[in-house]
Amino acid sequence: MKVFKLIFKNALRHKLRTVLTVVGIAIAVMAFGLLRTVVTAWSSGVEASAANRLITRQAISFIFPLPYSYRDQIAKIPGVDKVTYANWFGGTYIDKNQFFARLAVDAETNFDLYPEFLVPADQLTTFKRERNSCIVGSDLAQRYKLKIGDEMQMDGDIYPGTWNFVVRGIYKPRDKSTDATQMFFHWQYVDERMKQDTPGRAGNVGWYVIRISDPARAGIISEQVDALFKNSRAETKTETERAFQQGFVASAGAIITAMNFISFVIIGIILLVVGNTMIMSARERTREYAVLKTLGFSAGHLVGLILGESLFISLLGGGLGLLVTYPFIAGFAAVVPKGFFPVFNIEPITVILAGSSAILVGLLASLFPIQRALGTKIVDGLRHIG
Amino acid sequence: MDSIIQVQAVSKSYWRDSFEIPVLNNVSFEIPAGEYLALMGPSGSGKTTLLNLIAGIDRPDKGQISVAGTNIGSLSESQLAKWRSTHVGFIFQFYNLIPVLTAYENVELPLLLTSLSKKERRQHVEAALTVVGLQDRMQHYPKQLSGGQEQRVAIARAIATDPTILVADEPTGDLDKNSADEILKLLERLNTEFHKTIVMVTHDPRAAEKARVVRHLDKGEFKRS
Ligand SMILES: Nc1ncnc2c1ncn2[C@@H]1O[C@H](COP(=O)(O)OP(=O)(O)O)[C@@H](O)[C@H]1O
Ligand SMILES: [Mg+2]
Numbered sequence: 001m002k003v004f005k006l007i008f009k010n011a012l013r014h015k016l017r018t019v020l021t022v023v024g025i026a027i028a029v030m031a032f033g034l035l036r037t038v039v040t041a042w043s044s045g046v047e048a049s050a051a052n053r054l055i056t057r058q059a060i061s062f063i064f065p066l067p068y069s070y071r072d073q074i075a076k077i078p079g080v081d082k083v084t085y086a087n088w089f090g091g092t093y094i095d096k097n098q099f100f101a102r103l104a105v106d107a108e109t110n111f112d113l114y115p116e117f118l119v120p121a122d123q124l125t126t127f128k129r130e131r132n133s134c135i136v137g138s139d140l141a142q143r144y145k146l147k148i149g150d151e152m153q154m155d156g157d158i159y160p161g162t163w164n165f166v167v168r169g170i171y172k173p174r175d176k177s178t179d180a181t182q183m184f185f186h187w188q189y190v191d192e193r194m195k196q197d198t199p200g201r202a203g204n205v206g207w208y209v210i211r212i213s214d215p216a217r218a219g220i221i222s223e224q225v226d227a228l229f230k231n232s233r234a235e236t237k238t239e240t241e242r243a244f245q246q247g248f249v250a251s252a253g254a255i256i257t258a259m260n261f262i263s264f265v266i267i268g269i270i271l272l273v274v275g276n277t278m279i280m281s282a283r284e285r286t287r288e289y290a291v292l293k294t295l296g297f298s299a300g301h302l303v304g305l306i307l308g309e310s311l312f313i314s315l316l317g318g319g320l321g322l323l324v325t326y327p328f329i330a331g332f333a334a335v336v337p338k339g340f341f342p343v344f345n346i347e348p349i350t351v352i353l354a355g356s357s358a359i360l361v362g363l364l365a366s367l368f369p370i371q372r373a374l375g376t377k378i379v380d381g382l383r384h385i386g
Numbered sequence: 387m388d389s390i391i392q393v394q395a396v397s398k399s400y401w402r403d404s405f406e407i408p409v410l411n412n413v414s415f416e417i418p419a420g421e422y423l424a425l426m427g428p429s430g431s432g433k434t435t436l437l438n439l440i441a442g443i444d445r446p447d448k449g450q451i452s453v454a455g456t457n458i459g460s461l462s463e464s465q466l467a468k469w470r471s472t473h474v475g476f477i478f479q480f481y482n483l484i485p486v487l488t489a490y491e492n493v494e495l496p497l498l499l500t501s502l503s504k505k506e507r508r509q510h511v512e513a514a515l516t517v518v519g520l521q522d523r524m525q526h527y528p529k530q531l532s533g534g535q536e537q538r539v540a541i542a543r544a545i546a547t548d549p550t551i552l553v554a555d556e557p558t559g560d561l562d563k564n565s566a567d568e569i570l571k572l573l574e575r576l577n578t579e580f581h582k583t584i585v586m587v588t589h590d591p592r593a594a595e596k597a598r599v600v601r602h603l604d605k606g607e608f609k610r611s
Contacts, residue, residue, distance in 0.1 A: 296471025
């Protein structure tokens with residue numbers, strides 16, 4: 001028999017209590033994993049953003065458009081490599097519950113600025129040539145079983161009417177954080193219809209995307225762009241894509257902060273659960289620890305015994321929790337409206353955080369029992385009735 | 387005859403809040419090697435306290451205690467722990483076995499602190515359990531044993547490391563007459579057959595009768611006997 005065996009036997013002494021504690025930890029770890037995953041899904045757009053891209057939008061809000069004529073002016077600024085633009089299309093595909101980004105873009109240049117969307121060359125050529133064509137992400141294609149040549153019908157809201165697009169390309173994501181659920185079609189195609197139906201709204205773009213040759217000059221170039229349109233009909237606000245995404249996410253920021261906060265509250269709860277179990281055990285075993293000390297077991301042995309048990313319980317719970325987190329999150333992703341989170345993965349950092357939290361909890365929960373076991377004099381421990 | 391335990395002018399008090407409770411008052415005596423001593427006295431007279439001091443689980447306020455040539459007051463806590471594991475076998479009134487360990491594992495416990503191999507440990511455990519007559523109960527847990535059997539396992543645990551002295555605090559105090567007799571017979575055998583020095587605290591006259599020497603403690607001092 002080794003001391004390890006005693007740890008194990010001690011941990012299983014009150015089976016029901018240990019099982020309840022382990023299940024409690026597992027549930028908390030699962031909730032932690034879910035919250036962290038939602039938070040990272042929310043902010044994955046920020047992580048995916050490139051450092052060499054600037055976004056120019058209307059200064060007041062990105063729901064107001066910018067004139068198409070700005071494009072050439074922006075392109076002339078030194079350090080600007082390439083300019084493209086996009087419009088948020090909105091609309092309904094199939095029914096109101098189908099969420100994914102539908103963007104009217106400049107077919108010529110859009111994919112030059114987004115190398116993370118991998119489009120086969122021949123598909124891109126066809127897309128550029130056909131005005132009513134579109135390119136969809138591979139996840140989207142899979143979700144709606146779309147193939148090249150299929151039609152997608154949209155009910156417009158921002159751009160009223162019925163719109164038909166033909167799938168001419170399917171892009172693959174370059175990175176794990178790349179959103180493969182977007183849909184791109186020709187801005188010209190949309191704008192032509194606007195010219196006929198509501199000429200007042202034609203010739204506008206939602207925002208400009210600017211590629212710069214030197215990311216270090218992002219600040220200066222942003223200022224130059226905005227200076228160009230100062231005191232004009234539509235003043236601009238230019239920032240890095242990252243800042244833009246953060247601004248977008250900031251609208252949900254309070255919720256994210258709350259979720260972040262709660263995820264750490266959960267760790268606190270685990271600590272209380274394990275701590276409570278360990279303290280109860282320590283009190284019951286006051287006399288046993290005194291007997292062990294009497295027999296010559298050292299402080300180090302007792303620390304090993306108590307810490308070992310605490311870690312055993314918290315790691316068992318943590319491991320079990322992580323194990324069930326995967327199917328749980330898969331189930332959660334299936335229930336959430338499709339496309340609500342473009343990227344929904346359990347990040348390695350979430351696993352690491354949960355794992356190290358379990359270890360930390362095991363350590364902390366054993367502190368008080370260890371202090372008690374070591375601090376009790378043998379003669380007092382032997383007199384303890386419990 | 388050489389004395390194996392020397393207690394010199396030992397005093398000890400406990401403190402409860404700010405009240406001093408004097409327990410032992412300038413106690414001196416010697417125990418020769420191979421002795422079987424019974425310490426008697428009324429409840430609260432300091433028997434357990436004196437036994438704990440001799441066994442090195444508590445320290446006197448004044449005075450000095452030597453066991454087998456070692457002044458145990460000069461040892462640090464960890465040295466003292468190591469010293470206890472090799473020199474003292476403990477037998478308690480309430481057996482104090484670890485409930486989640488089998489009889490075998492309980493007896494093996496003090497041997498884990500030695501450098502013995504697993505095989506050697508097994509030999510020691512089996513020998514000790516054979517001495518107490520429980521070789522067929524090795525895989526039983528304490529709660530599957532009677533009180534007398536539990537105390538025999540505790541005695542096996544106490545002798546497994548072959549300690550210099552055995553200390554027993556009311557070893558029959560929680561047992562019925564028959565079991566008590568068995569335990570007393572066992573202790574007697576350990577003394578006569580295995581030449582163990584035994585210090586036993588008891589207030590049971592029948593137990594004291596078995597010992598070779600009886601000393602009476604009252605209000606922290608020895609009575610003339
Ligand atoms: N650890 C302790 N803390 C405080 N008081 C103690 C402690 N141990 C013993 N005492 C007190 O010291 C006195 C003697 O106790 P003890 O040695 O256990 O006597 P006995 O074993 O002869 O009954 C009693 O009054 C007891 O309450
Ligand atoms: Mg006593």
